Amino acid sequence: MTDEKKLTPRAQDFSAWYNEVVVRAELADYAPVRGCMVVRPYGTALWENCQQSLDRRFKETGHQNALFPLLIPMSFLQKEAQHVEGFAPELAVVTHGGGKELEEPLVVRPTSETVIGYMYAKWIRSYRDLPILINQWGNVVRWEMRTRLFLRTLEFYWQEGHTAHATYEEAQEETIRMLNIYADFATNDAAIPVVTGRKSDAEKFAGADASYSIEAMMGNKWALQAGTSHNLGQNFAKAFNIQYLDRNNELQYCWTTSWGLSTRIIGGIIMVHGDDQGLKFPPKLAPYQVVIIPIWRTEDQKSTVLEAAERLRRELAERFRVILDAREEVTPGWKFNEWELRGVPLRLEIGPRDVEQGTAVLARRDIPGKAGKSVVPVAGLSHAVGELLDLIQANLLAAATAFRDANIHEPKDYQELKEVVADGWAKAYWCGDPACEAKIKDETKATSRNIPLDQGDAGPGSCIVCGRPAKEWAYWARAY
RNA sequence: CGGGGCGUAGCGCAGCCCGGUAGCGCGCUUGGUUUGGGACCAAGAAGUCGUCAGUUCAAGUCUGACCGCCCCGACCA
Numbered sequence: 161m162t163d164e165k166k167l168t169p170r171a172q173d174f175s176a177w178y179n180e181v182v183v184r185a186e187l188a189d190y191a192p193v194r195g196c197m198v199v200r201p202y203g204t205a206l207w208e209n210c211q212q213s214l215d216r217r218f219k220e221t222g223h224q225n226a227l228f229p230l231l232i233p234m235s236f237l238q239k240e241a242q243h244v245e246g247f248a249p250e251l252a253v254v255t256h257g258g259g260k261e262l263e264e265p266l267v268v269r270p271t272s273e274t275v276i277g278y279m280y281a282k283w284i285r286s287y288r289d290l291p292i293l294i295n296q297w298g299n300v301v302r303w304e305m306r307t308r309l310f311l312r313t314l315e316f317y318w319q320e321g322h323t324a325h326a327t328y329e330e331a332q333e334e335t336i337r338m339l340n341i342y343a344d345f346a347t348n349d350a351a352i353p354v355v356t357g358r359k360s361d362a363e364k365f366a367g368a369d370a371s372y373s374i375e376a377m378m379g380n381k382w383a384l385q386a387g388t389s390h391n392l393g394q395n396f397a398k399a400f401n402i403q404y405l406d407r408n409n410e411l412q413y414c415w416t417t418s419w420g421l422s423t424r425i426i427g428g429i430i431m432v433h434g435d436d437q438g439l440k441f442p443p444k445l446a447p448y449q450v451v452i453i454p455i456w457r458t459e460d461q462k463s464t465v466l467e468a469a470e471r472l473r474r475e476l477a478e479r480f481r482v483i484l485d486a487r488e489e490v491t492p493g494w495k496f497n498e499w500e501l502r503g504v505p506l507r508l509e510i511g512p513r514d515v516e517q518g519t520a521v522l523a524r525r526d527i528p529g530k531a532g533k534s535v536v537p538v539a540g541l542s543h544a545v546g547e548l549l550d551l552i553q554a555n556l557l558a559a560a561t562a563f564r565d566a567n568i569h570e571p572k573d574y575q576e577l578k579e580v581v582a583d584g585w586a587k588a589y590w591c592g593d594p595a596c597e598a599k600i601k602d603e604t605k606a607t608s609r610n611i612p613l614d615q616g617d618a619g620p621g622s623c624i625v626c627g628r629p630a631k632e633w634a635y636w637a638r639a640y
Numbered sequence: 641c642g643g644g645g646c647g648u649a650g651c652g653c654a655g656c657c658c659g660g661u662a663g664c665g666c667g668c669u670u671g672g673u674u675u676g677g678g679a680c681c682a683a684g685a686a687g688u689c690g691u692c693a694g695u696u697c698a699a700g701u702c703u704g705a706c707c708g709c710c711c712c713g714a715c716c717a
Contacts, residue, residue: 164652164666165678175711194709250716271717304716305641312716365717373717385717422717455676493677500677511676521676529677605713640717 165497169436174380178431182309185439185502187426195307195314199423202502203310205447207317207423211297213349213445214319214421217341223293223321228275230299231266236274239399243273246366250302252314268301273367273392273418276322277400284414287326287406291334295321310427311384311640318422324402324414328393331415335391336613338419339372342387350425351442351556352376352432353564354386355635357610362594365418369393375609375635377564378431381584383609383637386428389419427640432560439503440525442556443549450482450545451504455492455511468515472508472541479542480549500525505552506545514538526552526559568635577624577636581606585637589630591623599625600636609635 167184168176182188187203190196199207215225231254237244252268255261269275280292301315321338325331339356346352354374364371368390376386396402397413406412433440443449454469456462466486473484483504485495492509499507509521520541524532536544567584571577580586581604590596590608601607611634623630 179710190709246716300717302716305714306712306716316717318717388717420717424717453676457675488675491675491677491679493675493679495678496676497678509676513676 167436167438167501170379170434174431177434177436178427179309181430181434181438181501187430187439188309190309193314195304197309197313197315199317202447203426206426206429206441206445209445209447210345210350210425211319214341214345215295215297217345218295218319218321221293221337221341223295223323226294226296227298228269228272228279228296230269232269232272232275234265234267236278237267239274240367240395242395243367243399247271247302250304252301252303270300270302271418271420272296272298272300272320273322273396273416274400277396277402277416280322280324280414280416281400281402284324284402284404287404290404290414291323291325291330293321293323293334295319308427308640310423310430312424316422316424318420318424320418320420323417324397325416326404326406326412326414328415331393331417332391335370335372335389335417335419338417339374339387339389342374342389342419342421345421346374346376346386346425346428347557349442349444350429350432351444351553351560352386352428353557353561355610355612356614357612357635359388359610360594360597360608360634362597363608363610365390367392367395368418369395372613373610375637375639376428376432377560377567377585377637378428378640379434379563380431381567381637383585383635383639384424384428384431385609385639386425387419387421390417392416392418433556434503435528437497437528438501440556441503441505443505443553446503446505447481448483448504449480449549450476450506450508451495451499452476452482452484452508452510453492453495453499454484454486455509457512461512464515465510465512468538469510472510472520472538475542476508476545480545496523506548508545522548524548524552526555571624574624578604581636581638585609585635586624587633588624588636589621589633591626591628591630592632593623593626593628596623596625604636604638606636606638609637609639611635 167180170177186200188197188199191198247270254266297319299315299317304312307313323334343354343356346354354376356374359371359373370391372389373385374387375383378384394413396416402414403411452469452473454465456465469484473482476482505525507523514520518538519535520538522534522536569580569584570587571580577586577588597608611632621630
């Protein structure tokens with residue numbers, strides 16, 4: 161950062177831009193332990209809005225919240241072979257408690273399938289107990305090598321849904337239902353367009369029969385897996401004896417699912433919408449939707465302007481999340497820049513001229529400079545603000561969608577795929593052979609993001625790598 | 641774990657090559673003037689120079705070990 165006032169431009173160093181904007185906007189800060197972060201009040205407010213949006217959808221589809229313990233017996237992890245293999249390298253293990261070495265080490269949960277499976281086995285007896293639909297809001301720890309604020313930290317905050325069903329069909333239906341809820345949240349609340357699809361075997365969750373994801377394109381054209389939903393088949397049911405008696409009095413294993421979305425979505429919101437000025441929050445999730453900035457010169461003006469500003473704040477607060485920035489130690493110009501950095505969708509300026517004329521100035525974060533400003537009468541202001549926020553929300557999604565679509569390519573051959581994924585996404589047929597997938601990863605750093613459930617009207621084709629017949633195409637991209 | 645960078649005031653850095661007891665910008669405090677796109681003047685407060693050991697009359701500076709953080713890669717939500 162050469163100019164202390166300005167962020168590193170995204171085009172110059174996207175990674176530096178990201179780190180600077182996260183810290184300077186006060187979303188998060190580095191904690192004393194490597195790879196851990198503190199989510200500051202502003203970032204927490206954003207996360208809480210994400211939580212509310214998701215929680216409402218979970219409740220609407222019949223889920224209940226519960227809380228399971230942070231510590232899990234080591235042996236639980238080992239009950240499911242794939243699961244332990246996948247998570248063993250990144251476990252934090254507690255070996256001592258109360259000053260004594262523990263008989264059995266406890267792991268700090270990297271995810272909760274195992275404890276929840278254990279409890280489900282206790283709770284489920286009959287088909288009448290099914291389905292069981294529980295969600296947990298909490299934190300988990302995964303000992304990652306390389307960390308980045310929000311995108312990958314040792315500890316992160318998320319929700320994990322865990323359900324048990326009587327049949328495969330029901331479990332699969334649930335898996336896809338929750339995937340679609342994530343897509344709906346991302347698209348309509350976070351204004352992030354996503355592609356939904358099935359993960360390849362190499363990319364799927366350790367212990368799942370099938371994993372599905374929503375994938376979003378960031379401002380540097382990398383992909384971000386922003387939410388996952390897994391059909392766990394009977395893997396955990398068998399490992400933990402989650403069984404029920406069916407109508408015929410026969411003992412059956414349950415079919416379980418799990419699905420999660422984390423604070424990583426905040427990284428997505430930052431990297432999809434942000435620009436060189438800073439953050440650009442979608443109105444539906446923004447901690448503050450409107451910031452009011454009063455402007456005055458003389459003491460007389462100060463009192464009348466502040467009075468008018470406070471009136472507007474009260475009026476707007478009935479419908480919107482609004483903050484009045486009446487600080488006197490910084491100038492209005494400084495505030496403009498700061499709140500733009502912090503991503504507030506709409507700024508309301510009110511000065512002596514406005515008070516006299518019964519007007520206010522509204523400035524849109526999504527349209528820079530004078531072009532985004534308009535003078536509006538304070539009568540009916542609330543209505544005007546509501547309309548503008550809707551417009552901004554729609555505009556952010558439209559801009560992100562246009563950017564994404566402009567950077568998804570359909571390479572004709574492997575050579576072209578290599579070129580394409582260096583700076584964008586590829587749609588390409590894949591025969592399903594892990595060797596072909598690995599070859600792409602080795603040679604381009606791009607991975608298969610997912611195989612869309614909706615393959616469009618494309619019929620079968622031939623694998624972009626080996627040329628053999630391929631039933632499906634996948635998205636390929638570099639990913640976080 | 642491999643490669644790179646960095647640890648000096650709250651933040652960003654200079655000083656280190658060539659040892660002599662610490663400085664700049666921003667921020668902070670106080671007072672005054674300012675305020676429609678990152679204001680200005682004046683006076684202040686603030687540092688065990690990452691840790692430990694060594695060399696030396698003397699170490700931020702030289703030597704060694706260690707610790708930590710960030711970035712790039714391999715692994716991952």
